[in-house]
Each structure stands twice: as structure tokens, then as C-alpha cells.
Amino acid sequence: MREEKIAQRYAKALMLVATDDALLLRIENELAAFAKLCGEKKSLFDELLENPSFSKEDRVNVIKQIAQQFAVHELVQKFLVLLVEKGRAKYLPSVHEAFLREMDAHLGRVRARITSFTTLEQDAVAAIADALQKRVGKKVVPEVRVDTSVLGGMKANIGGLLFDGTLQTRLAKLKQALAESPV
Numbered sequence: 001m002r003e004e005k006i007a008q009r010y011a012k013a014l015m016l017v018a019t020d021d022a023l024l025l026r027i028e029n030e031l032a033a034f035a036k037l038c039g040e041k042k043s044l045f046d047e048l049l050e051n052p053s054f055s056k057e058d059r060v061n062v063i064k065q066i067a068q069q070f071a072v073h074e075l076v077q078k079f080l081v082l083l084v085e086k087g088r089a090k091y092l093p094s095v096h097e098a099f100l101r102e103m104d105a106h107l108g109r110v111r112a113r114i115t116s117f118t119t120l121e122q123d124a125v126a127a128i129a130d131a132l133q134k135r136v137g138k139k140v141v142p143e144v145r146v147d148t149s150v151l152g153g154m155k156a157n158i159g160g161l162l163f164d165g166t167l168q169t170r171l172a173k174l175k176q177a178l179a180e181s182p183v
Contacts, residue, residue: 003091006091007091007094008098010079010083010091010095014075014079014099015099015102015106021107023073024103026073026076027075027099028096028103031076031092031099034076034080038089038090038092038093049084049090049092050090059084060081060084060085064077064081067080083095107139108139109140110138110139110140110158110159111140111141111142111143112129112142112143113143113156113158114128114142114145114154114155115144115155115157116145116147116153116154117150117151117152117153117154118146120144128156129141132158150166150168151166152166152167153166153169153170
């Protein structure tokens with residue numbers, strides 16, 4: 001709970017200093033890359049952030065070198081340095097998630113976690129996103145996942161709203177209907 005509150009505060013602060021939507025998208029992409037590095041256990045970047053044998057100055061210098069080499073926006077660079085200086089770098093994946101929620105709210109969009117048995121074609125994902133968009137009234141950003149435990153069909157989760165068209169759910173409904181029908 002504490003981590004979520006810290007992440008929320010940093011995400012809101014970052015949203016306040018971003019000047020336009022294009023910059024927001026760039027910040028999101030760059031934060032995602034660093035959050036992925038930070039989230040990978042046993043990675044060199046994670047080791048740098050977590051190992052107490054590295055000083056804050058060493059951490060800041062590495063962040064600056066990486067940012068310079070990959071042309072990271074100055075705002076993201078300063079933000080990452082701030083996280084390191086305040087001892088909050090370990091929260092970077094949570095900050096990224098909170099930033100996504102803030103950015104989505106600002107842009108009037110929602111994320112849909114679409115789960116299916118097999119990899120979906122890009123056209124199918126676009127059609128599903130369009131159908132969900134009509135249903136929820138906001139732009140939908142699909143996040144597609146493959147789950148082999150899903151026997152067939154697919155399900156989409158938007159916040160707390162679940163659209164379940166999986167074979168398991170259909171069979172369960174059929175079983176319930178048969179159990180309730182008079183013989």
C-alpha cells in the first residue's frame with residue numbers, strides 16, 4: 001500500500017511537468033524501458049539500483065550515461081535521477097504503472113487485457129478493441145496475452161469490467177441452464 005501511494009505521488013508530479021500529449025507518450029515509452037530493466041531480477045541495472053555497494057553518485061552517473069547514449073528526454077533523465085537521489089528507484093515499475101493510469105485518464109482511454117488461447121491476428125485485435133470501445137465509450141488500448149488454460153474463445157478485462165466469451169464460461173452457463181431446467 002505504501003509503495004502504491006509513493007508511486008502515485010511521483011506519477012502525478014511527472015504528469016504535471018509534461019507539457020503536451022506527444023511528450024506524455026515519449027515519457028511513457030522511456031519510463032517503460034527503464035521499468036522493464038528495473039523489474040528484471042538479476043539484471044545489471046537492477047543490481048546497480050539495489051546493491052548498497054554502489055553510491056548514489058555512481059547510480060546517478062550510470063543513469064545519465066544511459067540516458068545520453070539512448071537520447072532519453074531530459075525530463076525523464078531528471079526524473080530518474082530524482083528517484084535515485086531520494087532512494088525511490090526500486091519503485092520505478094510501480095511508478096510506471098501509476099503513470100500509465102494517470103496518462104490514460106488524461107487522454108480519455110482505458111486499457112483492455114485481452115486473453116486468448118492463441119496469438120490473435122492484428123486485425124482481430126483491432127476489431128475487438130473497436131467493439132470494446134463502442135461498449136465502454138472510451139478509446140481502448142489492447143494488451144493481448146496468450147493463456148493456454150483458456151480452451152477457446154477470449155476474455156477482455158477493462159478495470160473491473162469483464163467480458164468473458166471463453167469456452168469454459170459458455171460450458172458453465174450451459175451446465176447451469178441444464179441443471180435449472182425442468183426435466
